[in-house]
Amino acid sequence: MSHKIYPIGIQNFESLRQDGYFYIDKTALMYQMVKTGRYYFLSRPRRFGKSLLVSTLEAYFQGKKELFEGLAVEKLEKDWIKYPILHLDLNIEKYDTSESLDNILDKSLTAWEKLYGAEPSERSFSLRFAGIIERACKLAGQRVVILVDEYDKPMLQAIGNEELQKQFRNTLKPFYGALKTMDGCIKFAFLTGVTKFGKVSVFSDLNNLDDISMRRDYVEICGVSDQELHDTLDAELHEFADVRGVTYDKLCAELKECYDGYHFTHHFIGMCNPFSLLNAFKYKEFGSYWFETGTPAYLVKLLKKHHYHLERMTHEETDSQVLNSIDSESTNPIPVLYQSGHLTIKGYDEEFGMYRLGFPNREVEKGFVRFLLPFYANVNKVESPFEIQKFVREVRSGDYDSFFRRLQSFFADTTNEVIREQELHYENVLFIVFKFVGFYTQVEYHTSKGRIDLVLQTDKLIYVMEFKLDGTAEEALQQIHDKHYALPFASDGSSFK
Numbered sequence: 001m002s003h004k005i006y007p008i009g010i011q012n013f014e015s016l017r018q019d020g021y022f023y024i025d026k027t028a029l030m031y032q033m034v035k036t037g038r039y040y041f042l043s044r045p046r047r048f049g050k051s052l053l054v055s056t057l058e059a060y061f062q063g064k065k066e067l068f069e070g071l072a073v074e075k076l077e078k079d080w081i082k083y084p085i086l087h088l089d090l091n092i093e094k095y096d097t098s099e100s101l102d103n104i105l106d107k108s109l110t111a112w113e114k115l116y117g118a119e120p121s122e123r124s125f126s127l128r129f130a131g132i133i134e135r136a137c138k139l140a141g142q143r144v145v146i147l148v149d150e151y152d153k154p155m156l157q158a159i160g161n162e163e164l165q166k167q168f169r170n171t172l173k174p175f176y177g178a179l180k181t182m183d184g185c186i187k188f189a190f191l192t193g194v195t196k197f198g199k200v201s202v203f204s205d206l207n208n209l210d211d212i213s214m215r216r217d218y219v220e221i222c223g224v225s226d227q228e229l230h231d232t233l234d235a236e237l238h239e240f241a242d243v244r245g246v247t248y249d250k251l252c253a254e255l256k257e258c259y260d261g262y263h264f265t266h267h268f269i270g271m272c273n274p275f276s277l278l279n280a281f282k283y284k285e286f287g288s289y290w291f292e293t294g295t296p297a298y299l300v301k302l303l304k305k306h307h308y309h310l311e312r313m314t315h316e317e318t319d320s321q322v323l324n325s326i327d328s329e330s331t332n333p334i335p336v337l338y339q340s341g342h343l344t345i346k347g348y349d350e351e352f353g354m355y356r357l358g359f360p361n362r363e364v365e366k367g368f369v370r371f372l373l374p375f376y377a378n379v380n381k382v383e384s385p386f387e388i389q390k391f392v393r394e395v396r397s398g399d400y401d402s403f404f405r406r407l408q409s410f411f412a413d414t415t416n417e418v419i420r421e422q423e424l425h426y427e428n429v430l431f432i433v434f435k436f437v438g439f440y441t442q443v444e445y446h447t448s449k450g451r452i453d454l455v456l457q458t459d460k461l462i463y464v465m466e467f468k469l470d471g472t473a474e475e476a477l478q479q480i481h482d483k484h485y486a487l488p489f490a491s492d493g494s495s496f497k
Contacts, residue, residue, distance in 0.1 A: 002236045006278040011051040013059045017067045022278075024228050027073035029221045030056060033212070034188060039179070042192045042221070043213040045262070045341025047275035047290055049222040050192045051091070054149045057190060061085055061145040083145045083187055084136040086112060091150035095157040098167040105175065112136070126174035133182040143187035146179060152193035159298040159336075160305070176206045183208075195339040196324060213339075214265045214324060223262060223271030229255075236281055243284040258286055261360035262341065266348035273341070276363055291367030299340065300375045302333040310372070310428045313343060316357040323355060342368055362439075369435045377410035377429050388436050395437065396458050407433065430454070 007021040016023060030053070033040060044050050059067050063082035068074045093104045102125075109128045116135040122128045136144050154172070158164040179189055196213065212218040220228070230237070241251040255272075259280065262271045279289040303310070316334060323338050323345075337343045338357060342364060347356035359365035373384045387406065394403035410429050434454060456463040466479050 002239055004233075004236065004281075006282045007052075008275065008278050008282060011055060013052060013055040014064070014067055016052070022232075023071075024224060024232055024274075025071050026053065026221055027056065027060075027068060027071045028076065029218060030060065031073045031076045033190075033218070033221070034060070037210050038186065039189045039206075039209050040191070041196065041209045041211045041213070042190070042218070043194065043196050043211075043339050044192070044222045044264075045273070045339070046194055047273065047293065048341070049274050051089075051149050053222060054087070054147050054190065054192060057145075057188075058085055058087055058147055061188065081142065083142045084116075084140040085145045085147065086132065086136070087147045087149070089149045090153045093153070095154040095168070096164075098164065098171070101154045101168055101171055105171070124174070125171065126178045129175055130178040130182050133178065133185050137185035143185055144182075145187050146189040148176075148189075148191040150193050151176075151191045152195050156195060156296065156298060160301045180206050180208055194341075195336060211324070214320070216265050216268055219264050219268055219271065222274075224274050224277055225269055225271055226256070226260065227269075229272065229277075233281065240281060240284055254286065255280065256361075258362045261344060263345040263360070266345055266355065270344075270360075273361075273363070288363055288367045288370075290363060291371060295368070295371045296340070299333070299336065299342065300372065302336055303372075304375070306333055307424055308333055309424060310376075310431045313337070314358055316343065317354050318357065319353055319355065366436070366439055369432055373432050373436065376425070376432055378412040379410060388433075391433070392437055395456060395463070396461075398461050400463070 004022040005020060007016050007023065010016045010021055026049075034057075042050065042053075060073065060077075061083045062085065063080045065074070065077075065080045068077075088105075088108050090104065093100050095101055105125050109125065109132065112132045113128070116132050116139055118128070119131055122131045133144050133146070151172075154168045155165060158168055176191075179186060191209065196211065212221075237251060238248055241248045244251060246254070255277070259272045259276045260270050262273065263269075264271070273290055275293075276287075276289040280286055302308075318334050322332060322335055324335070334343070334357070338345075341360065343357040344360035345355050346358040348354070349356070359368070370384065370388075373379060373388070374381045377384075379387050387410075391403055391406050394400075394406065410433060411426065434456065437456065454463075454465040456465065466477075
């Protein structure tokens with residue numbers, strides 16, 4: 001039996017190593033990053049190991065060689081110099097007012113000024129930050145290391161509030177701009193977050209950042225690759241398979257289907273979500289671990305604000321400029337969905353430089369669809385799983401009167417806003433409902449003219465459906481008959497509804 005202790009929720013490298021937690025060695029990539037550049041930015045979905053990477057860098061620049069015993073960097077690094085470190089973590093505040101950002105910046109700056117001194121003339125956040133960097137460098141006799149975790153948290157929480165976003169942007173732009181001004185005093189700077197805001201946003205005064213989010217060399221710096229999984233957890237894979245009563249190969253395939261599939265560049269390996277993967281190993285159960293920790297409501301706000309057709313998520317296409325940056329007004333939900341990990345790269349058209357997107361894995365697809373249901377359909381968060389359960393049972397039993405009544409109830413109580421976009425609303429609800437039902441039955445969903453709107457297949461029944469917003473049921477039935485929609489299924493022996 002394995003005695004590994006899985007570091008679920010552990011973000012501090014020092015405590016992880018001292019307390020004997022399991023660790024997949026990323027220090028060779030960390031060392032490569034440190035030795036080949038100075039200013040970096042990395043975007044990764046939440047719970048992907050960004051904060052642990054920041055903490056690992058902090059321990060390395062503190063010269064704590066003992067924490068790296070047995071790891072790759074122990075042999076690579078010869079000097080182990082201690083540098084002054086300014087570590088800013090923006091993850092701990094709720095940013096609902098301009099003062100909330102001011103408070104956390106002031107708190108960090110005040111703590112650093114106690115160590116390195118202050119000048120009365122340094123009144124703004126940017127001047128105070130620049131002064132601290134300069135004095136820290138002089139006092140320590142070494143250039144400064146700057147680490148910023150969750151740099152984008154204020155901007156993300158202000159999505160939908162243009163005035164608050166503007167205030168945050170006006171505060172953060174000069175603050176981060178101090179890094180460029182004080183270049184001569186800086187050894188290394190690393191900023192990380194879920195998203196990258198571009199254009200006239202917080203990085204416009206810091207244009208010397210090397211964005212490695214989509215760089216092939218750093219794909220594996222966060223997350224777990226298939227190779228790492230088998231190299232470090234092979235015995236545990238066998239143990240997991242035995243508990244589940246399945247073969248080793250079957251278990252590996254199931255893990256891949258549930259938690260793998262995050263692609264951060266084209267034509268390269270996929271990565272597993274470490275949070276979900278390690279939870280699965282700890283409890284020997286497949287669960288929706290990532291979604292159980294919460295899904296940001298701003299995603300739904302964006303989708304509804306821009307009248308997004310949810311069916312597009314399964315085959316969205318875009319280019320690298322869109323994927324790699326979010327505009328400050330958040331006018332496009334696609335980069336947010338991609339950078340937050342709800343969509344990933346599924347293919348790439350070399351000729352036109354276009355990326356094809358889709359859900360990375362079953363956990364994300366199922367979890368996101370479940371999350372969306374109460375925001376679009378007339379059902380609350382508590383009831384939605386039970387409504388879907390009843391719906392599936394009615395479909396399987398052939399009780400089409402009941403499941404159509406239940407489907408109709410999902411459309412009830414539409415708002416005036418929805419009525420203006422009624423057709424899109426209905427299509428989105430249908431997509432969510434039948435996408436979710438598709439996890440338990442076979443569903444094909446099409447919206448293009450001349451094709452069946454929906455085919456729903458169980459082991460005994462096949463439902464061929466045609467939806468009419470303005471037409472009658474008789475017209476829909478006639479179209480099914482005239483276009484012979486049922487003909488392709490006539491030979492398999494199933495009953496039709």
